[in-house]
Amino acid sequence: MTVPARVLAVADSDSYLKWTAGLLDHLPEDWSRRLAVVRSPITPSPEQIRSALNGTGSKDPAVVTARGLVRVITEHRPDVVLLGCTGPVVDTLSAMVLGRSRPVLVSGLPGISVPATERAWRFRSAADLFIVHSHHEVAEFTEIARRMGLPGRVGLARLPFLAPAEAAPVRDRVVFATQAKVPVERGQRESILLSLAALAERRPDLRVVVKLRALATEEQTHRERHSYQTLWDEMVAEGRVRAGLLTFDAGPMREHLAHAAGFVTVSSTAALEAIAASVPLLVLSDFGVGAEMINLVFADSGCLGTLADLERAEFRDPDPAWCAANYFHAPDADDWVGTLTDLVRTSRGGALPVPTRLVRRKGLLAEPKARLRLQLSPTMVRQLSGIRRAVRR
Incomplete structure (x- = not known):
């Protein structure tokens, strides 16, 4: 009591x-x-x-x-x-x-x-x-x-x-959840954007969304050295990618997941929100799996994948035993x-x-x-x- x-x-x-x-x-x-x-x-x-x-x-x-x-x-x-x-x-x-x-x-x-x-x-x-x-x-x-x-x-x-919102009638988005701390290098972040662009070119039926934690003028919990939105704008200006392929949005994650057909991240708690929303996902392993990448917990989840998997829209469902041991225990x-x-x-x-x-x-x-x-x-x-x-x- x-x-x-x-x-x-x-x-x-x-x-x-x-x-x-x-x-x-x-x-x-x-x-x-x-x-x-x-x-x-x-x-x-x-x-x-x-x-x-x-x-x-x-x-x-x-x-x-x-x-x-x-x-x-x-x-x-x-x-x-x-x-x-x-x-x-x-x-x-x-x-x-x-x-x-x-x-x-x-x-x-x-x-x-x-x-x-x-x-x-x-x-x-x-x-x-x-x-x-x-x-x-x-x-x-x-x-x-x-x-x-x-x-x-x-x-x-x-x-x-x-506790996700009710799923939308149509799931037509791939949501990439950014993480301010990892990956660190500019080139690594550009490679993610290039793969997202390749997915958007290959699958015009999907809206590819880069879910930002903050706009360029806003602060967030951790300082970000290379903003994905700034990098994208520079890559468009250089002619490396086509403008309009990606959407950048800082709205509520639960609303994006309600429309998502797939989810991808390097390391983000939002991966757990995706699992809760029954959205198949990828936790990218291209840059390493370990404490320094803040993704060690996903090592045995069944969700690890590569940028090549992302470009083919090959998302994963997590292992049920892993879920029970990690964040999806019984409410009682x-x-x-x-x-x-x-x-x-x-x-x-x-x-x-x-x-x-x-x-x-x-x-x-x-x-x-x-x-x-x-x-x-x-x-x-x-x-x-x-x-x-x-x-x-």
């Missing part, structure tokens, strides 16, 4: 906002919930916010500074603070939040987290509950916590956005809400452990600088970073 609780959830980027809003939808109905976006250099645009919240019960979250967030916590005194943010921001906000009150602190990761890393736990070392999304991840992160001597518990939650295996309920009871009894912070930034001004990044406007942060780089040169 749950106990009614007040939950304040905080996100800092588009991917974390999508994840955080989805988790809120799975809380008990009698729990109150608020959602806010903390201002930072990667604050999502209004359009990104609308896209991230598509299909969730959350609407119009307030965008606040870190100091404004502390004021909200002081005024509303939530039982639970869910920090759905990138690691450094979680660490900074943890110190600010726990310096004023002692709510149950929850954090986690918004997608595929194999292999588990100490770094992810280190930034979230003050968390009472660390949420991940497969039995595989629970085992690895629990072992890391034991090795690091952290009291925080690891909870299992099915990824909240693995989820234990994070029960664990959170226990922690709320413990908190009300005043028995939560003293929080741990493992990150120690170097220099007297390191902590103030980390907080300042969450106080200044993103534009000012970028300007100051540019000045600092110029001074160093």
Whole structure:
């Protein structure tokens, strides 16, 4: 039996906002919930916010500074603070939040987290509950916590956005989900675009869509060195490809998948959304399969394929046994809400452990600088970073 609780959830980027809003939808109905976006250099645009919240019960979250967030916590005194943010921001906000009150602190990761890393736990070392999304991840992160001597518990939650919209009457799209971090090299990204163009030439019955995480003027969770849209425009100008073959769109992934006949990525949590939507897929192996490509978890999935497979529209269905072990466990295996309920009871009894912070930034001004990044406007942060780089040169 749950106990009614007040939950304040905080996100800092588009991917974390999508994840955080989805988790809120799975809380008990009698729990109150608020959602806010903390201002930072990667604050999502209004359009990104609308896209991230598509299909969730959350609407119009307030965008606040870190100091404004502390004021909200002081005024509303939530039982639970869910920090759905990138690691450094979680660490900074943890110190600010726990310096004023002692709510149950929850954090986690918004997608595929194999292999588990100490770094992810280190930034979230003050968390009472660390949420991940497969039995595989629970085992690895629990072992890391034991090795690091952290009291925080690891909870299992099915990824909240693995509930696709109803399929469209006609499935006539191939959707390529980009990933900001991989592949790194310009030439590798151009080879993907060339194969997508070849598919579009060969299959005029299919609309080939490059699903962007952000437009050129928008920020995203991870910095992207070579924008696919910019590369494509340059390739068109050079005469290497024909204009109009590909469509670039940053709309909600669930809407694209509802129309998709096939899906392709190098590494993206959206591959799991495709599986949930019963869309055959390819996880490209041309650039390697491993931790550095963030696709190690797909090694035994039955979904690996090549650019040549993509050009022939030869997509795969995943292995059912792999699905059961990775992200598609039975719903009743989820234990994070029960664990959170226990922690709320413990908190009300005043028995939560003293929080741990493992990150120690170097220099007297390191902590103030980390907080300042969450106080200044993103534009000012970028300007100051540019000045600092110029001074160093």
